[in-house]
Amino acid sequence: MSIPPPPGPHQPQEPYGQYPQAPQYQQGSYYGMPYQPWGQGYHPFNQPAPVNGVAIGSLVTGLLCFMPGVGLVLGLIALSQIKRRGERGKGMAVAGSVLSSVGLALWALSLATGAASGFWEGFKEGARDDSSLSLAKGDCFNSPGGLEGFTYDVDSVPCAGRHDGEVFAAVEMPGGSFPGDDKVSQVADDKCYALQDSYAMDAWALPDTVDIYYLTPTRQSWRLGDHEITCVFGHTDGTTGLTGSLRNDATTLDDDQITYLKAADVLNTAMDAAPAEEYVEDDLPGYKEWAERVADALTKQAGMLRDHPWPADAKTPVGELVKDLEAARKEWAAAAEAADVDAYYDHYDKGWALTAPEKSVTAREALGLATTVPSYDYDDGGSDSGGGDTGIEV
Known part of the structure; x- marks a missing residue:
């Protein structure tokens, strides 16, 4: 169905150009021709040509300099589209291309001098600050979700007060591609249980309510260089928490x-x-x-x-x-x-x-050592290590 024209005579005022006089119309058509809405040349409020969106993208990436190659390519594409479509934005496309070219030159220089490597290491180091990746041996912390599931941030707290976990060891996995969650958990299970005695040498001093947990890297954090497994002491239920340090090694014993x-x-x-x-x-x-x-x-x-x-x-x-x-x-x-x-x-x-x-x-x-015999000592042949999946991923 065609759209009816507005009421009243559809004729221009005194001619300002070489436009032919508009024909009389009938309801819904121009003598059998479909009614057309106002085009650009006849619009009473003539709009300028649109700005090319690719040119804007080129300028933004050129200014930010984080993807100079992309900015240069976008600039060249924008110039081609502007010429073909009659759009605006040539200045932005040119500026984006120039800035991106300068950015590429700077990146090449930084790679040659090693500055890019230093920047990336600094970025990864910054990503580790104030997160579960920044924990070190002997640190105590609280985690928003306790010691199970996923965590992206932890708060370091004094070990003397209440805390969710205490770090007793860290295991660095070899580089390469992410080995998978199952493999990471297997390594964590093997290593953390083996390393507990080097931090808590007197097993008798560990309460029966203490279990071993570990913070493991995820596929996403692995890409940022996080290949470390953090071994943690925590309450058996994962949420009650501990009070006081469990450390008894050469730093605390005679x-x-x-x-x-x-x-x-x-x-x-x-x-x-x-x-x-x-x-x-x-x-x-x-x-x-x-x-x-x-x-x-x-x-x-x-x-x-x-x-x-x-x-x-x-x-x-x-x-x-x-x-x-x-x-x-x-x-x-x-x-x-x-x-x-x-x-x-x-x-x-x-x-x-x-x-x-x-x-x-x-x-x-x-x-001066603990004198309460642990309930699990020598049970079933003397094995005193627990089991189960007590991992938390970061």
């Missing part, structure tokens, strides 16, 4: 305490290497090999404790502990030579009783 804990770790490591089979009957050879490793560890532990010059109030309790360890070593060595399962169990039970955690409480008290 030489006597460190010597004792290093000796204890020798036995702990051997105990953690128990066979996967739950019952001795299912893998007697494997359990005999394990008993031999435990006997060797007891020999080393007893020697480390015996050779250290202990303070006066610790000499007697440490000496009594050494006697128990040496007696335990004989039983574990005999278990390693057992002819059958019954003989193994006989020596195993005696050796286990002599290495029970309660045997070391008196020596620990004399050295």
Whole structure:
């Protein structure tokens, strides 16, 4: 359906140019010709030609200088379109092309002098400030969403007060393409549990409510150079939080305490290497090999404790502990030579009783170490590491 013209005679005033006199019209048509709206040459408010949008883009990118190559290409395209369409914006296109050419020259110079590399490193460093990427070993922090899911920012807080997590280690992954979330989580799980003892040397001092979490890079942060896994202590529920630092290493312990804990770790490591089979009957050879490793560890532990010059109030309790360890070593060595399962169990039970955690409480008290036996110590063959996915991505 055609659009009816406005009412009244449709004739121009006295001619101002060579326009022919407009024909009379009927409703809806010019003598059978469809009615046409006002064109540019006949509009009572004649509009100027539009500005070329590509020219504007060229000028903007040229001024910002962050994509000089794009700005130059846009400028050339704009000049071609302006000439063909009769649009405005030639000055902007020329200015954008010139500025982009200068930007390209500066980029080439910076690449030759290494300035671009420095700028990019500075940019990445700035991206790490005030975020989860800026955490270092020993830092305590709060995360808006707790210790599960995703986080893009954390707040560093004093460890003395309430906090969501405490960083105890950092693991740098090799460069290259992003290995995938599953691979990153696997590395985090393996490394973080292995590194906890270097920060919290006395496992007895860790509350039962503490678990291990880790902050891992996402595919997006990996592109910015974030290849670091951050290992964190946090509450088992991820939200309750902790109070006070859990750090006990060379920065907080004296030489006597460190010597004792290093000796204890020798036995702990051997105990953690128990066979996967739950019952001795299912893998007697494997359990005999394990008993031999435990006997060797007891020999080393007893020697480390015996050779250290202990303070006066610790000499007697440490000496009594050494006697128990040496007696335990004989039983574990005999278990390693057992002819059958019954003989193994006989020596195993005696050796286990002599290495029970309660045997070391008196020596620990004399050295000023924690004396509350953890509920998980030596359970199921002595493994004291947790499991599960306790990761938070950044």
